[in-house]
Amino acid sequence: MNQLHILLVEDNEGDILLTTETLEEGNLTKKISIARDGLEAITLLEKSSLEHQELPDLVLLDINLPKVNGFTVLKYIKDTTSLSHLPVIMLTTSASPDDKIMASEFKASNYLIKPAEIEDFVNAINKIQSVGNIV
C-alpha cells in the first residue's frame, strides 16, 4: 500500500494524537496535515488548489467541528471541481444512522467510528483504491 498524504480534520487534541499514531503505526502515511476546524480545512484546501500545491491523497473528516461542521466541509470538497476527486473518510463518534445516510448522500467514501484501529483504516483505504480514486 502506498503511503498517503492525509489531511486530518479534527479539533480534539487527544484524537489528533491517537489517529496520527495509529496511521503511523500502520505505515499508512508519508505526511499528515492537520486542520483543527472546518474553516481551516476549507482554507487549506482552497489555497493548495489555487496555488497548485500538492493536494492530500485522502481527507479524514470529523463531523462535530468548530466554526464549520464536517458535512459542510464534505459538501464543499465534493462541489468544488478541482477537489471533488478527493476521497473523504468520515471519522466521528456519531453512530447515528441519520449522519451515516447524510455522509453517503454527500458522497463520503467511508464512515468510521472513533476510535478506529489500524485495520479499520486499511480496510477503508483498500476499498477506495479498489474503486480507483486514490493514488
Added chain:
Amino acid sequence: MVNAKLMEAINNTISFNIHYRIIKPDGEIRIVNDIGNTIVNAEGKNEIIRGTIQDVTLRKKIEEEILKQKQFTEDILNNIPADIAVFDKNHNYLYLNPKAVSDRNLRDWMIGKNDFDYCKLKGTSTKLATRRRVFFNEAIDTKISRDWVDEHVTNTGETNFIFRRFYPYFEKDELQFVIGYGIDITSRRKTEIELEGMMKSMSRVNKELEQFAFSASHDLQEPLRMVTSFLAQLDKKYGTSLDEKGRTYLNFAVDGAKRMRQMILDLLEYSRIDRLDDFELEEVDLNEIINEIITLHQVKIEEKKAKMLVDNLPKLKIYRTPIRQVFQSFIDNSLKYSKEDTPPEIKITSKENLTNWQFSITDNGIGIRPEYFEKVFVLFQRLHNRDKYTGTGIGLSIAKKIIYNMNGEIWIESQENIGTTFHFTILKNKNESITHSISRR
C-alpha cells in the same frame, strides 16, 4: 251566593252563567255550570227562567291540572340555574327564561327579536352574536346539537365561561324550534386551565430531564473515550515496563472505564425509552417475541440447562421493540439469578382480565427479599456483588419504565431461595384488535 246571582238575573231580567257546587244525596260533591236567562211576558214581567245545568266536575279538574302543570313547568324554567331560550328558525326569540334575561320588560321586548336587535338596543359589539348565528345555522344544517363556550368579560374584568348548546328540534323532518341553553362553567374551566398549565409545565420539565439525560450521557462518552483510548495506549506501549503494582492500577482503571462506558450506554438507552413516538404500533405475536429472545440466549440456556415453559401468548397491538425489551429484561434476570446447583426453570404465562392483559414470569432462582422489591427497579441499583453477577443493573428499570409508559402495572412476588415471579399488565385498548387462542402449548 248562588241565590244572590240568580236573584240579580231575575230582577234585572238578564242572563246568567254561574258555577257552583252541589252535594249529591250520597255526599259526593260535583261542580255544575248553570247557564240561563229570564224570559219576560208582554207586561214585562218575568215569566220563566230558561237554562241548562251541566256537570263540569271533570272539566274543572282537568283545567286545574293543566294550570298546575303549567305552574310546575314555569317554576322549573324560572328557577333552573341555566339560561334557556327558544328560537324560531330565523333565530328570533320565542321564549326566554328569567336566568337568561332577568329584566321582565326586556324579556318581553325580546320576544320576536334576535341577538342583533338586542346588541343594537344595548349598543354592544355584535361579535358574540355573529359567532352564535354561525353555530345556530350549523345546528340546523347538521340537525344535531352544537356546543361551544362563550367567554364573557365581566365589569370587574374577570372572564366568565359559559357552556352553550343549540339543540334543533325537528318533527317529521321539519324544524319546529331551536332550544338554546347556557351553563356557567367558570369555576370548572378555571380549574381545567390551571391543570392544563400544570400538565404543560410538567411535560416540559420531563422533556428537559429526558434531554438532559440524553445529552449528558451522550457528551460523557466523549471524554470517557479519551480515558479508555489512552489507557489502552498506555497498556500497549508501556505495559511491559510497569511492575506488578503498576499493572494492577492500570487494570483497575481500564475496568472502571469499561463499566462507566456501559453505564453511559445504558443511561442513553433508558433516556430513549420515553421516545415511544420513534416506534410504531403493530400487531405483535408475543410467542414470536419469546422465541426470538430464546434464540438470542440459546448459549446461556444450554450452558445453564435452563428449561423454558411458555404458555400460548396472545397477539397484541403494541410497540414491538419495547415489549421485547420488557420480556428480555425479565428472562435475562431469571437466567442470571438462578441457584448455583439448580438448573433454571422459567415459566411465562398470560391471563386476560377485563381491562388488561397480565403476564407473569416465574423462576426458581435465588429470590428477592421483600425489602428489596422496590429497589430492584431503581436505575443502577444492584443487590449483589459485581464479581458474582455481571451487569449495571439497568434491565429491570428499563422494563418498569416501558410498562409505565404503556399504562401498565408491575409487581413482584418472591421468596428467598424459592424463586421470583414478575407480574406486569398491559392495558387493553378497545380500538385494537386482540386475538388470543385458548389452546395451550
